[in-house]
Amino acid sequence: MIKFTHNGRPFDASRFAADIEAKAIALGMQALEEKARGAAASIVDPETGHHADVFVDRLSGNRVAIRTTGSPAFARLLEKRLGVDPGKVQVMNAADGAPHPKVYLAHASEDKDRVRPIAEYLMANGVDVWFDEWEIEPGDSLRQKMEEGLGAMTHFVVVLTEKSIAKPWVAKEIDVGLVQQVGGKSRFVPLVVDLDPAKLSPFLQAMLFLKIDPASEADLKGLVDRLHGVSRKPALGDAPRYVQTAPSGLEGWSPAAIAVGKHVVETSAHALAVDPVATLEDLTASLDIATDDLRIALLDLKNGGYLREMNVPGHYAPQPALFVDFDEAFMPFSPSEDARTLANRMVTGEERAADTKRLAETLGWEPRRMNSAICYLERVGAIKSRHALASAPWRAVQLVRTDETLRFARNHD
Structure with a gap:
C-alpha cells in the first residue's frame, strides 16, 4: 500500500489545500512588497530632492502597511505610482495637519526629577508624552501600561545618564525602541544628560544623539523642533534659472x-x-x-x-x-489624448479586431505615434493586442475591442 506524505506528515487534503493557499498568499504579499519598494525607490522627494525611506510592513489579515519618512508630497506621488487611493501611504511624523507626536519617555527612576521638566515642556509644546508617573495608577499592570505606551508612540525618547545606562530595564526598553524604528513604526531619539558620550555603547555612540540640559529652554526647544519635524536648514530659496523644472506628469523623478x-x-x-x-x-x-x-x-x-x-x-x-x-512630456503628440481618439474609433467601428496599420492610416498617424497610444491603452487594460513576429513597425498586428475599451471610451467622452 502506497502512503503519501506532505511536509513529513500523512497526507491530509484539507491541510494540503490550506498550505497551498498560504503559500500563494505569501507569494502575493511578497510581490506587493517588492512592487511598493521598487516604485518608492524610483521617486525623488520633491521637497528634499532625495530618495525617502519607505517601510512595507505585513499586517494581520493578509494586509500591508506602507510608511515613509518622506514628505506628504512624496507619499502622494508614491500612491499615484502604485495606483492606490490617497492616504494609503502613511507619512511618519507628518507635520502640518498631522496628529501630535507621541513620545514614550524611557528613563531611570532615580532620574525622575531631572526628566519631569523635559516631559512637562514637551506636553506644553504639542508633544504627547507617555511618562510613567502620569500613566500608571495603583493596581495597574506595569507591563500592560508600558506596552500600551510603546505601541502608540511615534518617537521613542530615552534619557541617558550615568544611572540609566546601568539599568537592565532601560536597556530592554531601548531594544523595543530600536525594533520599532527598524520596522518603520517610530523614531529613536537618544538624549544625553550630564554623561560622557564615550561611556555609551558603541551602537548608541554611532547614532545621532542630543546633548541636553533639562534646565535650558534652548535645548528643550531644539528637542521640540526635532520631534515636530522642524528642519534646522535655512529656508529654501528659488532654484536657479538654469535648473530644469520637472515637466508636468514627471514630478518625483530626478x-x-x-x-x-x-x-x-x-x-x-x-x-x-x-x-x-x-x-x-x-x-x-x-x-x-x-x-x-x-x-x-x-x-x-x-x-x-x-x-x-x-x-x-x-x-x-x-x-x-x-x-x-x-x-x-516631450513628444509633439499626447498619448492620453490619442488613446481616447483610438478607443472611440474602435468602439464605433464594425470590426471587433481591427488591423493596426489600417487604423493608423485612417487616423493619419505614423507608427511612432500609433504605438504610443497603444502603450497607453494596454497600460490601463482597455484593449487586447494580437502580436506576430513580423509585426514591426507596429507594436501589434491587431487591436481587439473589449468591454473595457467601451468603458474607457465612455469615461473619457
Missing part, C-alpha cells in the same frame, strides 16, 4: 532620470519593445551627466517599471510606461 527618459523617447524610431536599447556607455556619451547619477537614474527607471534590464547586463529597453509618461 533630473538625471528625466534626461534619460527624454533621450530614450526622442531616439526611439517606433516605440517598440527594444527601440532603443540604452547602455550606460551610450548615455554617458550622449548626455552631460555624471556616471554615478546615470547609474542611479537607470536604477530608478528600472525599479519604477519604466525600463527593463535585458539578458545582457547593462542593456536597458523601454517599457510601455516610459512611452506613455515621457512621450506626454
Whole structure:
C-alpha cells in the first residue's frame, strides 16, 4: 500500500489545500512588497530632492502597511505610482495637519526629577508624552501600561545618564525602541544628560544623539523642533534659472532620470519593445551627466517599471510606461489624448479586431505615434493586442475591442 506524505506528515487534503493557499498568499504579499519598494525607490522627494525611506510592513489579515519618512508630497506621488487611493501611504511624523507626536519617555527612576521638566515642556509644546508617573495608577499592570505606551508612540525618547545606562530595564526598553524604528513604526531619539558620550555603547555612540540640559529652554526647544519635524536648514530659496523644472506628469523623478527618459523617447524610431536599447556607455556619451547619477537614474527607471534590464547586463529597453509618461512630456503628440481618439474609433467601428496599420492610416498617424497610444491603452487594460513576429513597425498586428475599451471610451467622452 502506497502512503503519501506532505511536509513529513500523512497526507491530509484539507491541510494540503490550506498550505497551498498560504503559500500563494505569501507569494502575493511578497510581490506587493517588492512592487511598493521598487516604485518608492524610483521617486525623488520633491521637497528634499532625495530618495525617502519607505517601510512595507505585513499586517494581520493578509494586509500591508506602507510608511515613509518622506514628505506628504512624496507619499502622494508614491500612491499615484502604485495606483492606490490617497492616504494609503502613511507619512511618519507628518507635520502640518498631522496628529501630535507621541513620545514614550524611557528613563531611570532615580532620574525622575531631572526628566519631569523635559516631559512637562514637551506636553506644553504639542508633544504627547507617555511618562510613567502620569500613566500608571495603583493596581495597574506595569507591563500592560508600558506596552500600551510603546505601541502608540511615534518617537521613542530615552534619557541617558550615568544611572540609566546601568539599568537592565532601560536597556530592554531601548531594544523595543530600536525594533520599532527598524520596522518603520517610530523614531529613536537618544538624549544625553550630564554623561560622557564615550561611556555609551558603541551602537548608541554611532547614532545621532542630543546633548541636553533639562534646565535650558534652548535645548528643550531644539528637542521640540526635532520631534515636530522642524528642519534646522535655512529656508529654501528659488532654484536657479538654469535648473530644469520637472515637466508636468514627471514630478518625483530626478533630473538625471528625466534626461534619460527624454533621450530614450526622442531616439526611439517606433516605440517598440527594444527601440532603443540604452547602455550606460551610450548615455554617458550622449548626455552631460555624471556616471554615478546615470547609474542611479537607470536604477530608478528600472525599479519604477519604466525600463527593463535585458539578458545582457547593462542593456536597458523601454517599457510601455516610459512611452506613455515621457512621450506626454516631450513628444509633439499626447498619448492620453490619442488613446481616447483610438478607443472611440474602435468602439464605433464594425470590426471587433481591427488591423493596426489600417487604423493608423485612417487616423493619419505614423507608427511612432500609433504605438504610443497603444502603450497607453494596454497600460490601463482597455484593449487586447494580437502580436506576430513580423509585426514591426507596429507594436501589434491587431487591436481587439473589449468591454473595457467601451468603458474607457465612455469615461473619457
